[in-house]
Amino acid sequence: MQRKPIGQLLKELGFITEEQIQVALEVQKYVKKSIGEIFLELSFVSPQELAQAIARQSGKEFIDLSLYTPSLKALQLIDKHTALQLEVLPIEEKGNRLMVAVSDPYNLNAIDVIQRKTLLEPEIYVSDRESILRSIEIHYERLLKPIEVQIDELIKAVQTNEANLPRLVDLLINSAVIERATDVHISPEIVASHVFYRIDGVMHHYYVIPKQLHQLIVSRIKIISNMDISEQRLPQDGGFSYTFLGENYDVRVSTVPTAHGENVVMRLLPKNLSLFNLKSLGFEEDTLQEFEEVISKPYGMILVTGPTGSGKTTTLYAVLRKINFFRKNILTVEDPIEYKFPFIKQTQVNTKAGYDFATAIRHFLRQDPDVILVGEVRDEETAEMAVRAAITGHLVLSTLHTNDAVSTIPRLIDLKVKEYMVASGVLAISAQRLIRRNCPFCSKEVFVDAQELIGLGFSEELVQEHTQEGKVRVMRGEGCENCRNTGYKGRLAVAELLKVDEDIGDMIIKDSSPLAILQKAKEKGMRTLKEDGFLKVVKGLTTPEEVKRVIG
Numbered sequence: 001m002q003r004k005p006i007g008q009l010l011k012e013l014g015f016i017t018e019e020q021i022q023v024a025l026e027v028q029k030y031v032k033k034s035i036g037e038i039f040l041e042l043s044f045v046s047p048q049e050l051a052q053a054i055a056r057q058s059g060k061e062f063i064d065l066s067l068y069t070p071s072l073k074a075l076q077l078i079d080k081h082t083a084l085q086l087e088v089l090p091i092e093e094k095g096n097r098l099m100v101a102v103s104d105p106y107n108l109n110a111i112d113v114i115q116r117k118t119l120l121e122p123e124i125y126v127s128d129r130e131s132i133l134r135s136i137e138i139h140y141e142r143l144l145k146p147i148e149v150q151i152d153e154l155i156k157a158v159q160t161n162e163a164n165l166p167r168l169v170d171l172l173i174n175s176a177v178i179e180r181a182t183d184v185h186i187s188p189e190i191v192a193s194h195v196f197y198r199i200d201g202v203m204h205h206y207y208v209i210p211k212q213l214h215q216l217i218v219s220r221i222k223i224i225s226n227m228d229i230s231e232q233r234l235p236q237d238g239g240f241s242y243t244f245l246g247e248n249y250d251v252r253v254s255t256v257p258t259a260h261g262e263n264v265v266m267r268l269l270p271k272n273l274s275l276f277n278l279k280s281l282g283f284e285e286d287t288l289q290e291f292e293e294v295i296s297k298p299y300g301m302i303l304v305t306g307p308t309g310s311g312k313t314t315t316l317y318a319v320l321r322k323i324n325f326f327r328k329n330i331l332t333v334e335d336p337i338e339y340k341f342p343f344i345k346q347t348q349v350n351t352k353a354g355y356d357f358a359t360a361i362r363h364f365l366r367q368d369p370d371v372i373l374v375g376e377v378r379d380e381e382t383a384e385m386a387v388r389a390a391i392t393g394h395l396v397l398s399t400l401h402t403n404d405a406v407s408t409i410p411r412l413i414d415l416k417v418k419e420y421m422v423a424s425g426v427l428a429i430s431a432q433r434l435i436r437r438n439c440p441f442c443s444k445e446v447f448v449d450a451q452e453l454i455g456l457g458f459s460e461e462l463v464q465e466h467t468q469e470g471k472v473r474v475m476r477g478e479g480c481e482n483c484r485n486t487g488y489k490g491r492l493a494v495a496e497l498l499k500v501d502e503d504i505g506d507m508i509i510k511d512s513s514p515l516a517i518l519q520k521a522k523e524k525g526m527r528t529l530k531e532d533g534f535l536k537v538v539k540g541l542t543t544p545e546e547v548k549r550v551i552g
């Protein structure tokens with residue numbers, strides 16, 4: 001049977017453009033590599049995206065291994081050596097079947113070996129090679145010695161020999177990566193110090209460290225972060241690069257002196273291209289289309305807003321990825337650069353050297369730009385320059401700290417941007433939050449009273465639409481070992497997109513109230529954050545309580 005070309009499939013999945021395929025084919029004339037490998041080398045797609053195309057090509061399903069914890073029983077069925085050699089990860093036994101992830105679904109030998117070794121019928125899922133090898137390293141370790149046990153042993157070992165300190169700090173980070181944590185907190189208290197991980201936006205307590213080790217650990221982190229270890233009375237910032245099982249992270253470190261010692265927070269920023277995809281972030285189909293529409297405009301401003309930690313940069317990067325960098329000259333100024341894209345001229349703010357957002361925009365205008373990304377609009381000068389650039393023929397992408405789309409308008413006016421400039425310069429404002437996704441392993445159907453949902457602030461009209469015999473069907477996780485008994489695993493974006501068309505523009509110029517603008521936008525079909533959240537609830541992706549927790 002003829003296999004559909006990988007480039008074609010990647011295009012169908014929305015990961016690359018025809019032009020990128022042509023460029024890769026040109027490159028292939030000189031490099032003896034598969035087209036897939038060339039896409040990866042050019043950073044056009046991520047390994048996970050390529051695996052999704054291979055899955056589709058072979059008629060199998062793709063599996064995101066970061067969301068799965070293989071059962072110990074399944075791991076015992078195939079030894080680590082064989083797993084590494086064949087690039088297969090056993091995940092779960094289901095009756096006479098065995099769920100396995102493979103990197104190459106066409107490797108019939110591997111499938112044959114699994115069958116002979118386990119006497120089970122393999123149920124094949126496709127993942128990328130890197131994720132499979134990483135997962136093998138992480139999970140087979142659990143058969144020998146779980147990382148929590150190793151950390152506890154090391155804590156004891158450091159007490160007698162400080163030479164174990166670097167390894168302990170490494171393991172605390174490794175453990176955070178395995179748990180998909182975004183932040184590691186090391187917080188001193190009266191009798192001991194505590195390690196917390198923030199996972200899917202929520203803090204979880206993990207380890208207790210004896211008080212006498214606290215400053216040693218802090219000093220070790222400060223050394224690798226390029227901070228001054230003798231200074232313990234003032235807050236400091238720093239950072240380092242970290243690699244764990246082939247995946248790279250930027251770690252941003254901050255210390256603050258508290259009554260019980262220095263509190264440390266390490267933010268882990270994964271460098272993974274597949275994060276930047278509007279669809280997998282959770283944007284609804286109609287919102288995606290509206291995004292596509294404004295992105296294709298030659299000029300104007302697109303703003304992504306929300307509080308800190310709402311995933312604004314991720315969305316902005318996903319938008320950036322949709323722009324054809326062979327046809328458009330793209331420049332960015334960021335604080336800091338969180339991911340490096342091919343063919344995009346990215347620069348980083350350097351306040352000490354006098355390079356700030358506004359200075360950058362001024363210089364970019366002499367670089368023949370089509371698209372300018374400004375990391376954040378936070379002062380009058382940047383606001384003015386960015387909107388001006390948008391009016392004078394450039395597509396400008398940026399973020400702003402506001403709670404919802406409509407309140408971005410008075411915020412810009414506060415920043416001394418004239419009403420008529422907001423009206424003619426801004427194309428669209430997308431406000432967003434991140435909410436936790438139901439755990440796929442333990443979520444079950446539940447029927448909730450319509451009245452209860454209305455009590456949580458969901459609109460009566462919307463709730464009624466989904467009510468049958470007074471109840472609404474939702475999904476809720478019971479909690480299992482895959483989700484640390486939280487019922488949730490992973491996050492998704494909830495968004496509202498306000499398009500500034502002529503009508504809305506007129507209202508801005510006439511200084512209409514945000515409430516009146518909101519009313520008008522809703523008439524035109526804008527779904528608010530809360531309504532988008534409700535849509536995710538009835539789709540079974542999250543719970544009503546989670547939407548209430550995050551959006552209010």
Ligand SMILES: [Zn+2]
Nearest residue numbers: 439442480483
């Ligand atoms: Zn679960």
